[in-house]
Amino acid sequence: MRYLIPEVVVAGGALLALLAIVLVPKAKSLGSWIVLLALLAAGIDAATMWHVTASLFMSNTLAIDQYSILVTELVLLAGVSSLLLAWDADRFGDEFPVLLALSVLGMMALGAAANLMVIFIGIELLSLPLYILAASSRTQAGGEAALKYLLLGAFSSGILLFGMALLYGATSTLSFVAYPSITSANTWLLWPGLALVLVGISFKLAIVPFHMWVPDVYEGSPTPVTNLMAFGTKVGAAVILLRLLAFGFYTQDGSWGTLIGYLAVLTMIVGNLLALPQMSLKRLLGYSGIGHAGFLLVGIATHSVEGAEAMMFYLLPYGLAVMAVFGVLRLIEGNGDEVTVGDLKGMAYRRPWLAAVLIVGMLSFAGIPLTGGFVGKFFLLQAALFASQPGLAVGIVVGTLVGLFAYLRPLQTMFQRTEPSEKVQKVRWTVASVVVLTVAVVGTIGLGVYPEPFVHIVSHSADFYWLTGG
Amino acid sequence: MLWIVLLGIPLVGAFFVLSVKDSAAKTTAAVVAALEVLAFVAFLVGPKPTLDLNWISTWGIRFHLSADGLALFLLGLTAVMTLVAILASKPEYGRTYFFWILFMEFASMGLFGAVDLFLFYVFWEVVLIPVFFLLTGWSGVKGRVAALKWLIMNLFGSLFMLIGVVAVAVIYQENTGHFSFEISHLTHLAIAPAAQPWIFGCFALAFAIKAPLWPFHGWMPDAYGESPAPVTALVAGVLSKFGVFGFLRVMLPIFAPEMARYETGLLIWVAAGLVYGAFMAVRQKDMKMVTAYASLSHLSMIALGIFSLTAAGILGATFLMVAHGLMVGGLFLILGVVEEKVGHRQFSGLMGLNQGAPRLATYFMFFALAVLGLPGLPGFAGEYMIIQGLVVHEVVFAVIAGVIMVLAAWYMLRLFQGIMQGRPDAPAVADLSRGQVAWLIPVALLVVLIGVWPAGITSHAVPSLFHAVHFVAEQGGIN
DSSP, rough: OOGGHHHHHHHHHHHHHHHHHHHHHTOOTTHHHHHHHHHHHHHHHHHHHOOOOOEETTTTTTTEEEEHHHHHHHHHHHHHHHHHHHTTTTGGTTTTTHHHHHHHHHHHHHHHHHHHHHHHHHHHHHHHHHHHHTTTTTTTHHHHHHHHHHHHHHHHHHHHHHHHHHHHHHHHOSSSGGGGGOOOOOOOHHHHHHHHHHHHHHHHOTTTOOOTTTHHHHHHHHHHHHIIIIIIIHHHHHHHHHHOOOOOOOOHHHHHHHHHHHHHHHHHHHHHHHHOOOOOOOHHHHHHHOOOOOOOOHHTTTTSSSHHHHHHHHHHHHHHHEEEEEEEHHHHHTTSSBBGGGHHHHHHHSSSSHHHHHHHHHHHHHHHHHHHHHHHHHHOOOHHTTTTTTTHHHHHHHHHHHHHHHHHHHHHTTOOOOOOOHHHEEEEEOHHHHHHHHHHHHHHHHHHHHHHHHHHHHHHHHHTTOOOOO | OOOOOOOOHHHHHHHHHHHOOOOHHHHHHHHHHHHHHHHHHHHHHSSOOOEEEEGGGGTTTEEEOOOHHHHHHHHHHHHHHHHHHHHHGGGGGHHEEEEEEEHHHHHHHHHHHHHHHHHHHHHHHHHHHHHHHHHHHHHHHHHHHHHHHHHHHHHHHHHHHHHHHHHHHHHHHHSSSSOBGGGGGSSSOOOOTTTTHHHHHHHHHHHHHHHHOOTTEEEEEEHHHSSOOOHHIIIIIIIIHHHHHHHHIHHHHHHHHHHHTTTHHHHHHHHHHHHHHHHHHHTTTHHHHHHHHHHHHHHOOOOOHHHHSSSHHHHHHHHHHHHHHHHHHHHHHHHHHHHHHHSSOOOOOOOOGGGGGGHHHHHHHHHHHHTOOOOSHHHHHHHHHHHHHHHHTOOOHHHHHHHHHHHHHHHHHHHHHHHHHHOOOOOOOOOOOOHHHHHHHHHHHHHHHHHHHHHHHHHHHHHHHHHHHHHHHHHTTTO
């Protein structure tokens, strides 16, 4: 059970924090400290078991390999950044760190899932705390967002579960890693089942046409929670989609590869296109997150080791850019929840460092060289062309170009020579946000200037195509 | 080591400028740019080392910089023009402005030195960012639109080029079993016939947009018109060379057979741009636009020289790239001074500025004559070599180029007359200040120098060039 320690530490941290809130109600930030330490400890522990031999545990329900470890590190990064972004605000409530840790635990489970039931548990564990967190600002918009998220989330969970039931009916097992060896599956149940599971995961990943909930939920939720949704949820949903298709259905790639390819192109273009007219920065980022989900799908659609590596690589620069941009938003919004593009006026002259962070984040989203986003796009293009799918490559280019307009508009607004908005003038740096922004900027530029180490890491983590069965 | 200095000075200097006060920014930036010129001089007179480091070894990407005869003087052009542009800038632009100028210098130096295709692409795209922010923050009323047009159009080309870059590398990997982005390795690729025009087109599109070559110049009028004169001088003088340099550096080695096969089509295309640019220049009423379209026409002339695929033509193109940078850059800087003095850019009426500003008129005349190709000045030498290259086996295009040289005299003299000559009673304006003369003189002297001594540049370029042309011939192309 050595390999479950990170999960246990996070779960234990959440429970301990819950106790602390009840027993020592006066120590406001005690819960946050406990969760922060638990997340960091889990991260360190996960890192020490990097050289694990990939294998299945607990009656073939969990797969512990470099893939799951990398996912653990990514979602812990998402969790820590969200926690730090919410650090000084009392208004999110004492239970904030507890729920956050549980949600992160769900994401970690998704990284290691080798069984349909674990997928479902992971997705529910990820989502349920987020439904509550979405409303934690206790505003009307937050309530609306939470309700919308809850209803659509429950709906998609139902579809997911139904699909899993069909898959079980077709194969008589929930262990999807065993599917390739089953030759007598009932295809009348198998394909509808897989389709429904894909729909369920697509909701979480926000793939067009299952993306409708994203902008409203992103806009209404508090910024730290949005950060967790944009980074952590996307990581969790993307990696489980890849794991499910690559482990369970790799022998039938012809049936889903093309479909995922079309969805990828559609998502890249539509997501970025819808980001164009947005005035609220969070909505803009919501749509851009949809577009980025499309880029992630490209890696899956190529159905190759390069594609899997490229997708795993893309997650980190994407997440770091999310941290940078939401970190800046968090500083600008103060005690509100809403930042529009117009609020950025004059920021480049009044708050040059904050503007610099936003520039780095946005340029990484846009995939400009010297940022991690560029290397990610390059990696994906390479995977697409190696798989002889120039259509996907053109899709990446078109999606990037459309998205560019959306990312450039806030940057241009920052350079307007007008009196800065009140929000920009009142910005107050906090230690926690400086940590988040520093990690995000250094990481983004580091990945752009010297990506070799991380390329090396993902090349190990995605080396699982030939691990099948148990 | 010298490469680290060449790239390090502008990069570190840029961030240093960002940390000083706004009032000291211009001086600091000028010192940094002057150091860079010194570093280039050291590079020019001393040995020319290369820098070759492992970068992303998984994909065979190397941080490989080298200056052959083609790139050497473009590096010098970048260093000199950046210094002059900084001296010509207003101190009140502030430190961020000078940061972006120096950052642009860093990216330009890197681009001209890169011999690894990935590295080339990185600098190619990075250089877009400083111009975007300079246009956004420090230009005229339509600056934001101009900035968007600049970035979107250029990235449109660049991203297709990225597909091309990756495609070339993938083909290389499939041919040989390992990765490399080294341009000299990527020759002799076995590209599937069906893919050839597409990959070729991906590169050509990016280069044509950046130059710009007709009909991909949509961003040019706004960007040249709206940006402050020093930025226009850098974009027209230095950045416009990227496109034509790309044809030389990237396409000639990698796509030599395709270049030879499509030669006639390419020549017709750029000849059309040559004629278009010249006629547009003749009918402009805005003085910056005259120069902008003149520049477009000259860039087509350079491309004509490259596509002639002869030693003389390519040599002329290499030479004209450097000369054009100095001449057009200088002319845009002078137009900036004129605009500042009269407050607008129209020259429909005879403005008669030479009454009160004889020095201004003299320098203006000098640069105008250089651009129109007066013998003795470098424009003539470059165009002569290009026409010589074309005469060998593409006489029609040689004739077109010759005719357009006459048109150049028309639009340049029209510009000069409109601004400088006219009524004796025209209101007098102040002449050039000593400071302005101080930065104009070095540019003028350099123009004269390479005009009377083209061999200074061509003798360096010839060895690299014969290699390139020989290669084309060996590929079953021409001659």
